[in-house]
Amino acid sequence: MSIAWNDNSPIYRQLKERVVGMMLDGALKPGDALPSVRQIAAEYQLNPITVSRAYQELVDDALVEKRRGLGMYVTDGAPEKLLASERERFLSDEWPAMVERIRQLGLNIDQLLSAASNGGGK
Incomplete structure (x- = not known):
């Protein structure tokens, strides 16, 4: 590492x-x-x-x-506990900012899904 x-x-x-x-x-x-x-x-x-x-x-x-x-x-249970807390943190802290940025850029769900299936829009 x-x-x-x-x-x-x-x-x-x-x-x-x-x-x-x-x-x-x-x-x-x-x-x-x-x-x-x-x-x-x-x-x-x-x-x-x-x-x-x-x-x-x-x-x-x-x-x-x-x-x-x-x-x-x-x-025991550490990975599950971590995954649950990281998901909660993502949804409460990171996701709202992403949603706001998506709104600012005027992107729609089809554009986002297309970009995701193409490796992030690269």
């Missing part, structure tokens, strides 16, 4: 989002172990506290569980 950090949000949040993306993509499944804090810190030249903070947020969201002496593991 190649990572290019950006300055728009804290690195711990970016790391958390990458782990969430891996769960949504199926690269991390329930029961899978996350790489250790030390391993991620060394591999991406991060402060271990930054990695720990990202992992702690995943624990707080009940997506990952700590197993004493063993590490962090993806919880």
Whole structure:
């Protein structure tokens, strides 16, 4: 996993989002172990506290569980929980802005479906 950090949000949040993306993509499944804090810190030249903070947020969201002496593991039901929350976030945060932009551009459903079937209008 190649990572290019950006300055728009804290690195711990970016790391958390990458782990969430891996769960949504199926690269991390329930029961899978996350790489250790030390391993991620060394591999991406991060402060271990930054990695720990990202992992702690995943624990707080009940997506990952700590197993004493063993590490962090993806919880059962994490992908389903993530998918439900991401769908809700999309519909409440992203979709209204997209609908407004579609309205501004005067696009209709046929144009949108045609663009989608042609690979996004490329």
